[in-house]
Amino acid sequence: MRNNIGIIIHREFAERVAKKSFIITTLLMPVLMLLMMAAPALIMAFSTPSDKHLAVIDESGVMFSPIEEGTKDIEYLTVNQVKAPLDSVIADHGYDGVLFIGADVVENPRNTFLYLHDAGSMEVENTINSILKQKIEDTRLRAYNIENLQQIMAEVEADVHVSTIRIDDDGKEESTSSTISMFIGMAMTFILYMFLLMYGQMVMTSIIEEKNNRVLELVVSSVKPIQLMLGKILGVGLVAVLQVFIWGVLICLMSAFVVPLLMPESITSQVEMMNAGTLDMASGVDPDMLRAVGMFTSVGYLATLFGYILLFLVGGFLFYASIFAAIGSAVDNIQDASQLQSFAIIPIIVALVFSMSVATDPNTSAAFWFSMIPFTSPMVMLARIPFGIPHWEIWVSVVVLYISFVIMAWIAAKIYRVGIFMYGKKPTVRDLIKWARYK
Amino acid sequence: MNIIEARNITKKYTGHMALDDVSVSIPKGTIYGLLGPNGAGKTTLIRIINHITAPDSGEVIFDGHRLCADDVVHIGYLPEERGLYKKMKVGDQAMFFAKLKGLGSKEAETQLKQWFERFGIMDWWGKKVEELSKGMAQKVQFIVTVLHRPKLLIFDEPFSGFDPINADLLKREILKLRDEGATVIFSTHNMESVEALCENFSLINRSHNILSGNVAEIRSRMGADNYKLTFQGSPEALFTSLGDRVLRHKIGAPAETPQGLTYSAELKLQPGTPMREFISLANEAVDIVTFDRALPSMNEIFIKTVEQSNAAADVAKALRAN
Numbered sequence: 056m057r058n059n060i061g062i063i064i065h066r067e068f069a070e071r072v073a074k075k076s077f078i079i080t081t082l083l084m085p086v087l088m089l090l091m092m093a094a095p096a097l098i099m100a101f102s103t104p105s106d107k108h109l110a111v112i113d114e115s116g117v118m119f120s121p122i123e124e125g126t127k128d129i130e131y132l133t134v135n136q137v138k139a140p141l142d143s144v145i146a147d148h149g150y151d152g153v154l155f156i157g158a159d160v161v162e163n164p165r166n167t168f169l170y171l172h173d174a175g176s177m178e179v180e181n182t183i184n185s186i187l188k189q190k191i192e193d194t195r196l197r198a199y200n201i202e203n204l205q206q207i208m209a210e211v212e213a214d215v216h217v218s219t220i221r222i223d224d225d226g227k228e229e230s231t232s233s234t235i236s237m238f239i240g241m242a243m244t245f246i247l248y249m250f251l252l253m254y255g256q257m258v259m260t261s262i263i264e265e266k267n268n269r270v271l272e273l274v275v276s277s278v279k280p281i282q283l284m285l286g287k288i289l290g291v292g293l294v295a296v297l298q299v300f301i302w303g304v305l306i307c308l309m310s311a312f313v314v315p316l317l318m319p320e321s322i323t324s325q326v327e328m329m330n331a332g333t334l335d336m337a338s339g340v341d342p343d344m345l346r347a348v349g350m351f352t353s354v355g356y357l358a359t360l361f362g363y364i365l366l367f368l369v370g371g372f373l374f375y376a377s378i379f380a381a382i383g384s385a386v387d388n389i390q391d392a393s394q395l396q397s398f399a400i401i402p403i404i405v406a407l408v409f410s411m412s413v414a415t416d417p418n419t420s421a422a423f424w425f426s427m428i429p430f431t432s433p434m435v436m437l438a439r440i441p442f443g444i445p446h447w448e449i450w451v452s453v454v455v456l457y458i459s460f461v462i463m464a465w466i467a468a469k470i471y472r473v474g475i476f477m478y479g480k481k482p483t484v485r486d487l488i489k490w491a492r493y494k
Numbered sequence: 495m496n497i498i499e500a501r502n503i504t505k506k507y508t509g510h511m512a513l514d515d516v517s518v519s520i521p522k523g524t525i526y527g528l529l530g531p532n533g534a535g536k537t538t539l540i541r542i543i544n545h546i547t548a549p550d551s552g553e554v555i556f557d558g559h560r561l562c563a564d565d566v567v568h569i570g571y572l573p574e575e576r577g578l579y580k581k582m583k584v585g586d587q588a589m590f591f592a593k594l595k596g597l598g599s600k601e602a603e604t605q606l607k608q609w610f611e612r613f614g615i616m617d618w619w620g621k622k623v624e625e626l627s628k629g630m631a632q633k634v635q636f637i638v639t640v641l642h643r644p645k646l647l648i649f650d651e652p653f654s655g656f657d658p659i660n661a662d663l664l665k666r667e668i669l670k671l672r673d674e675g676a677t678v679i680f681s682t683h684n685m686e687s688v689e690a691l692c693e694n695f696s697l698i699n700r701s702h703n704i705l706s707g708n709v710a711e712i713r714s715r716m717g718a719d720n721y722k723l724t725f726q727g728s729p730e731a732l733f734t735s736l737g738d739r740v741l742r743h744k745i746g747a748p749a750e751t752p753q754g755l756t757y758s759a760e761l762k763l764q765p766g767t768p769m770r771e772f773i774s775l776a777n778e779a780v781d782i783v784t785f786d787r788a789l790p791s792m793n794e795i796f797i798k799t800v801e802q803s804n805a806a807a808d809v810a811k812a813l814r815a816n
Contacts, residue, residue: 059594062590062593062594063594066590070579070581070582265579268577268578268579268580269573269575269576269577270576270577270578270579271577272573272575272576272577273571273572273573273576273577273578273591273635273638274591274594275546276544276546276566276569276570276571276573277566277567277591277594277595278594279563280546476541476547489508
């Protein structure tokens, strides 16, 4: 009996890790994640908008030249001013569309219309909007007849960016950015959400399968049911840990060796200057961007993040897998499980949704309590950690989570012990509670 | 010496009593039949003996001491409903179960290979279980049940799913294990195999042990004063001659034989009728061809005992209701 739990863990672990699907997802996921992160930039880089050739009917007589000027940096937009009735120009398919500018456009800026033959694009609309807005504002300003207007405008313009500096309990200063913290928090939460659902359900379905093909009857003749249940949870959990660990190592390696190669030297040196505190913020660089780059090239920081993910992944998984195990033991097939499963899935989803709001303001009292309650704490805490919350909060949350696992596993084992021999009837929650109370 | 002494076992589930004060003693080195209708409580009793479930009250003595978790390595249990991990290879799976029973890797492998050779299934070693037929999988299950040489073997319907040839192979293996010193608990609905294999049995019905004992002894006790007589001559003359010594009789249609019409009769005699007197009276009336005791089959004993017990229970229930 003694080391049987080890044999069970070994079987559960080996069976899953040897699968091709595991190897493929483990190796491909980091690549996919990086692609997803880089996707917006890549899409921008690779998709050149199709050229648009517009006709302009400018009844105000003051807008045409600014549009012409504006198109200088926008290669894909060429315009021709035409003086013809609108209907006939629209009918002329030599143009992609017609921009109609009303005579009273300065007083009534909404009197502009864009007629297009094919689908509109936000790009074109935004370009036209901003050019017209600028021109109309200029025209209106000019109406006040202020002297040296151009010079005043240039002097007044300001580029504002607040640099947030967090002072931790030791009085150490650390420059932070809420935006980056938010994104990192959400990303970690989402990874955890995926793992809790995927691996939790894996425990459940595999118990249902064992029960279904009656191999359970054979196994429990040599292993105590609680050992079998814990062995399965730990075996599957080890697979999850291995996967996250491999991802962490891959991403750290990439950030140490691949990212610096891809990064232009100017940015790398700016990051170094920022870290050294010598960067001139007025030089027109985007500090958020630099900070993000700094984080992705800081192996130590990434490793810490993965450390936190592992800590909460293990605790959260053990806790939720116990619930999933109890449900799996009670039912005969996946269909019957769907109803009971909601007891595990709904809190996970609530935690995910709540984490998103926590990621915008991590310091509310609701955020604090949700990051302590074991049902939501793993995800909500991960969303808060990047903001640099006090360490004691993290440790209290971890301790509560792991103690809750022990309690939940104890209850689950009682249900499991009875559930695995119950066939036929679809159990209700009341049944599960009754089973948990059996001697 | 008994390997199992189950004393006053009671187990209650919500809504029904699975076992009510059941006691069973299983002598070492014998094959013991555990019989009973479906839902009588046999599987619950087996699970309790196997330390899978705990009784509400009562105790199980295993080999002289109170049954504990570590005894499980001395027990091999082949459940009625049994399966294997479908996606796992046969060899890996057999090794997994062998290790659970406490065998080391090397030992498990050599022993398994011997069994696989003996059963002629060595080429299944690397196959996935889902590729095997039901009977094939049953063989693997049998091997992993007996591999660790347990002192006590529990087989629940071991022959289901086997063709006659393989069932016979299995029967020989079970007898061989018994001869090597193992005790076998054998739960089945196949009463012929009980007659062929079991020394002792218990009959469980509606959570009670309603009949326990030695197979031969109970058959002869239940068959006391029952005789089978084949004769030539007039049945009327026979019954006149025997008078009220015959309590009940059943007589079949006569068969035409070269010696003439032959009748076959089953007779239940007045208890205590001397054999000599009976034979001489019968001999005066008809020509006796054969005369033998009519032992009831286990099948008859099963049906009769269960029906009597059910009737008695129903009467008791009706009385209580009034």
